[in-house]
Amino acid sequence: MLQSNIAHAAGPSAAAGTGSAHHVVIVGGGFGGLNAAKSLRRAMRRGDCRLTLIDRSNHTLFQPLLYQVATAALDDTTIAVPIRSVLAKSPAARTLMETVTGIDRAAGTVLIAGGPPVPYDTLILATGSVYSWFGHPHWAERAPALKSAADALALRDRLLRAFERAEAEPDPAERARLLTFVVIGAGPTGVELAGAIAELAHTTLARDFRTIDPSGSRIVLCDAGHKVLASFPDRLSAYAARRLAALGIELRLGAGVSDLDARGVILGAPEGEHRIEADCVFWAAGTEATKVADWLGVQGDRRGLVAVRPDCSLPGHPSIFVIGDASAMPGRDGKPLPGLGAVAKQQGQFVGGLIAARLAGRIGERRFRYTDWGQLAMIGGSSAVADFGWIRLTGTPAWLVWSAVHLMLLVSTRNRVVVYIQWVWAWLTYARGARIIVGQPGPDR
């Protein structure tokens, strides 16, 4: 369609009305991209630059709470904020809901699916990570992961529908299969998801059915490694393992997935393969970077991450930055920085500040330094673990800290209020309000 016309509307001179200003293009509206954009607000007000933020969805999503959407505790809209509304007050910032298909470094443009290339003066790539099924892309359908709002709603539908199907199922073996839930990967996401499924089955749904007893559901959490929450200190990992067992979750460590089929999962353990018949299998294992290395024509690491200089720029290209999960940077201890929202957020703020300083004429070498505030993981049943380095918490204190920190990190005040109320309500009543099946049944039903 009319490429030249689009160029007129979408090109540098359009809309924001400051056509001559330095044009910063950000790809990705997650923790990294959005914080970079926010850090450029003052530079935009000064007229030093204008901004285009490109994301294929219209909202920024608070992924740490996505598992609560998948398990019917929260609505998707309470953990999402329209990107446009975040940037609404900066007239020099423009949001483009588009899918990026590549980068033309020679021309200095970002290629998008639905229009002409978008030229940039400075480019920030904050495209995050995607799940990887360890070289078995066809597993993705059988063991879906949790990355977008649509993923969470599909997972919720699947979870709730499993109980409905079991209620109508006459064959006890098939009923048991429908009530077996396997979560693959025992990092924070896997632990949180398994814990929330246990709460849903054992408490919320306990009295809702007549043929089945949801509290007898089998929930299996497996990992190829030998620890749950491997990034945490041993004492907290051991605590988490005990709490998961107390929630009725079957832990299978040292057990990686060797195959997945329509009726179950095969775990490869040292003592031999073990088959688990299960209808719902969820993936919370490895992630890899999005296609950013391909776009840039550079060699990513094993997981596709792009190595960057200490100022987050691409080596040899001081105007191209890669931040967050898509980039690889060693921390102070020499180990790579973890793929956490906190790293992406701080890198976004750092790069935004760096660009603003350059535009203001302050040119000097800067190095990104990650401030590690610690890590948190919810387990379920009002317990969590928190590791702040100087203090380590478990149980209810950790749970309270987890709740407070996650409320604080939500992007809008409205979301904070709504999530807080839904949490208090659920805590008082054990109910999960979002137990609604919206989608149509799948082909197997």
Next chain:
Amino acid sequence: MLQSNIAHAAGPSAAAGTGSAHHVVIVGGGFGGLNAAKSLRRAMRRGDCRLTLIDRSNHTLFQPLLYQVATAALDDTTIAVPIRSVLAKSPAARTLMETVTGIDRAAGTVLIAGGPPVPYDTLILATGSVYSWFGHPHWAERAPALKSAADALALRDRLLRAFERAEAEPDPAERARLLTFVVIGAGPTGVELAGAIAELAHTTLARDFRTIDPSGSRIVLCDAGHKVLASFPDRLSAYAARRLAALGIELRLGAGVSDLDARGVILGAPEGEHRIEADCVFWAAGTEATKVADWLGVQGDRRGLVAVRPDCSLPGHPSIFVIGDASAMPGRDGKPLPGLGAVAKQQGQFVGGLIAARLAGRIGERRFRYTDWGQLAMIGGSSAVADFGWIRLTGTPAWLVWSAVHLMLLVSTRNRVVVYIQWVWAWLTYARGARIIVGQPGPDR
């Protein structure tokens, strides 16, 4: 699959454990069906009957607020309640998430898609209504209507995506087409939907875009009749028409749809046909009954409604009741009762009470009498109309009454609290929190 096994699990002797008790089967978990079920609670406690409620979705939906989900003001889960949770405390009540395919009156069974027939002693059909596209079923895709949670989310996606597409569109004519919204049918649903779209475009989104100005969106509300809110007194209809015009809505009365195509709608008016180029066309016109007359092998009226006796039973079949939108019954003035939730609710309560009385041995002729509490319609911009017969309200007083009544009618306390907070929040900030595009783009994008 194993029909005989399913019969064992799903048949009369299963689950509820009161196999010999009178079996009431309710089809449909809306206002009618759910209130009938609630009115049978005491009879179930006494052991007089057991109950199976069949619905193809797992939740009951408060349809009067569905337009607020479609226009990003509320989450779908805040106006829905899982049917199971409503009936959780009655062990003799069982919920079946199934699609009904017919009724075998000779055998006394309800036929379902995913299992063996469900036998009944008494049957209540409360299947409601569906939209009808006046003999043009293919219009449904082009001008979708609002009946389920999935409908509302699809409509919300379509609405929000129209603004995104317009923002990226270089051709001014196409941009104008994308920003033209046509609502067909000026009854309460059409008026409420048009008013909410106007609020969304003119207020909420006003500052979010750079290329387009959403406040310049064109919103057209058309109807073949010559009044908006035709069921209201003339004075209130005229008030509503003035308020709609003040909200910037273009009213086209006496203008029925004569055709719909991929790029717009053709209105047939006395002065000749008129074409409106529009991307988003929404249907809020006629409804008809579900297939209940076919199931029963009786002749429905013009809109498929089943004529019932004064006690809501099918003539000649005292154990089969048809209530709510699926049934036709004259009111005290001889005119047919309107298709309102209030009628369905009262009929459900009446029939539940009638069955309980029969089971308790009290047999006597009873007649359903509809208590008309009046009617309400929201217009938008903090104004509404309310007609209680003895008093008629407009403007802010009507709006306050509308809000209070709708909060009161919501099915769960949790939903009341969450909706109330979202309304207050929206009223204070003009924001609509649920502006999230979840689905994948359609084939035209």
